[in-house]
Amino acid sequence: MVRRVFDIVGKRNWFFLFSAIVTIPGLIFILLTPLTNGAAGLKFSIDYTGGTEWSIRFEDPNVAAVEVREVLAGLGQEDATVTRTGRGFFDIRLTGLDLRELPTPSPAPTAPLLPSGSPGASAAAPSDPAAPSPSTAPAASAASPLPSVEPSPAPTAAPSATPAPTASPEPSASPAPIPGSAGEVPTTGEIGNIARGLVAEFGPIAEQAKLSSIGAVVSADLVQQAIVLIFFGSLAIVAWITYRFRDVKFGLTAVVALLHDVIVVLGIFAILGTLFNIKIDGLFVTAMLTVIGFSVHDTIVVFDRVRENRARHQGEPFDEIVNHSILQTFGRSITTSFTVVLTLTTLFLFGGSATQEFVLALLLGIVSGTYSSIFNAAPLLVVWQEWEDRRKGRLASPGPTRRATT
Numbered sequence: 352m353v354r355r356v357f358d359i360v361g362k363r364n365w366f367f368l369f370s371a372i373v374t375i376p377g378l379i380f381i382l383l384t385p386l387t388n389g390a391a392g393l394k395f396s397i398d399y400t401g402g403t404e405w406s407i408r409f410e411d412p413n414v415a416a417v418e419v420r421e422v423l424a425g426l427g428q429e430d431a432t433v434t435r436t437g438r439g440f441f442d443i444r445l446t447g448l449d450l451r452e453l454p455t456p457s458p459a460p461t462a463p464l465l466p467s468g469s470p471g472a473s474a475a476a477p478s479d480p481a482a483p484s485p486s487t488a489p490a491a492s493a494a495s496p497l498p499s500v501e502p503s504p505a506p507t508a509a510p511s512a513t514p515a516p517t518a519s520p521e522p523s524a525s526p527a528p529i530p531g532s533a534g535e536v537p538t539t540g541e542i543g544n545i546a547r548g549l550v551a552e553f554g555p556i557a558e559q560a561k562l563s564s565i566g567a568v569v570s571a572d573l574v575q576q577a578i579v580l581i582f583f584g585s586l587a588i589v590a591w592i593t594y595r596f597r598d599v600k601f602g603l604t605a606v607v608a609l610l611h612d613v614i615v616v617l618g619i620f621a622i623l624g625t626l627f628n629i630k631i632d633g634l635f636v637t638a639m640l641t642v643i644g645f646s647v648h649d650t651i652v653v654f655d656r657v658r659e660n661r662a663r664h665q666g667e668p669f670d671e672i673v674n675h676s677i678l679q680t681f682g683r684s685i686t687t688s689f690t691v692v693l694t695l696t697t698l699f700l701f702g703g704s705a706t707q708e709f710v711l712a713l714l715l716g717i718v719s720g721t722y723s724s725i726f727n728a729a730p731l732l733v734v735w736q737e738w739e740d741r742r743k744g745r746l747a748s749p750g751p752t753r754r755a756t757t
Contacts, residue, residue: 360674363730370611370727377618380625393617394624397565398633399574402446403542406561407549408439414553416441426548432628436704440560444630448541448564537562577636584640585609588647592654600735601654608720608728609646613639615719616712634709642716649688649724653680657729669740670733677729688721 359366384392397404416435423431423443434442536546536556550556585606593602616639623629656676664672692714699710 357678358674359677359726360670360730360733363726363733366726366730370723374611374614374618377614377621380621381614381617383625384621391625392621394628394630396630396632397444397446399631400446401566402444403448403564404561405443405445405542406436406440406559407443407536407556408441408558408560409549409553410555410557411553412439414441419443419549419553422549422552423545426545428545432630434704440558442704445545573633573636580636580640581613581643584643588643592647592651595651596654596658600732600739604728604731604735605647605650605654607731608650608723609643611723611727612642612646612716612719616642616715619715620712629708629711632708634706635712638709638712638716641713642720645691645717646720646723649684649720650728652684653677653724653729654732656680657732669736673729673733677725681725684721684725688717691717 380392382392386392389395416433419441420431420433423433423445428445428447430446432444436442536550536559537543538546542562546556588609589599589602589606591602592605593599596602620629620631620635624631653676656679657673660672660676660679661669695710695714695717699707699714702710
């Protein structure tokens with residue numbers, strides 16, 4: 352075996368130090384999230400916190416995101432975030448507003464209408480001196496509905512009851528659009544007041560691209576499902592790799608490598624969220640699961656070559672076997688990752704703002720996964736094996752090594 356052309360395993364402490372430099376600041380910012388109650392650290396979108404997401408475009412192209420944020424703060428939405436996209440739309444996130452909790456205006460007018468209907472007419476009938484006596488009125492109403500229409504109070508009560516309920520729902524069902532807007536902007540409830548305030552300040556709203564709301568219950572379910580998916584996914588990976596390589600060390604070191612990738616991505620997003628208010632949305636879990644799968648796949652490629660070389664070169668020091676296996680798979684890992692990184696970089700630069708956070712998480716995870724598979728997972732396997740050999744007193748003594756062709 353060719354000895355240590357590039358001694359990756361021998362310099363493993365330097366690679367471990369680099370991983371610590373990358374992950375420790377991210378861990379600090381992740382821990383700042385609960386300690387500062389969200390003021391620093393990870394920033395979550397309405398998918399996890401609940402609220403309303405609104406995307407609009409004004410006819411005036413000179414409106415700035417800072418101005419929109421100031422007007423929203425004056426309208427009682429101090430926690431609103433505003434981002435201007437490339438097409439001139441403003442992505443507005445209102446964490447304290449849930450459209451599904453808006454009161455419906457229809458029950459309000461029905462309450463005063465109920466006393467003026469038929470119960471009111473029946474109550475007024477005994478007070479009318481011209482009305483029939485109490486003994487005859489119930490008999491007439493019980494016989495058929497026709498005699499009840501003959502007295503004068505009954506016809507006046509029936510027409511007054513029917514148009515009132517039909518007139519009141521009409522304004523709430525089809526509210527008048529905001530003057531000068533496209534007619535799609537809501538005008539009822541708190542969101543309508545906000546829309547009118549923005550129109551009064553910046554002019555008509557030319558287009559509304561999105562208006563959605565997520566409640567706190569839905570967001571809590573998303574957080575729980577994300578934790579469950581990552582936890583059980585990691586357990587399944589440990590079980591499968593342990594079964595495949597017949598050694599628990601392979602499975603656990605692969606999971607340590609993928610946890611490194613998760614911490615790297617989360618930590619960078621925590622730093623970016625603190626400095627640039629970049630948020631984690633619902634697609635972030637999908638990106639993390641993809642990163643985990645890619646990282647484990649790359650690690651298995653290296654481990655599989657380690658297993659082959661271990662059987663082929665029995666008697667060789669384990670660290671040399673692992674180092675040679677890394678060098679054999681190095682070109683394949685770098686080439687595969689580089690093609691994926693090129694595609695993701697293009698998508699990040701030209702794909703639009705809707706998927707930028709998702710693509711950024713994938714990009715960071717792919718780069719970190721390639722690094723951890725080569726410079727963390729395999730060297731950790733060597734550290735564990737050497738510790739186990741020392742503990743059992745069977746550490747391989749240095750001796751003459753036979754060379755093998757590559």
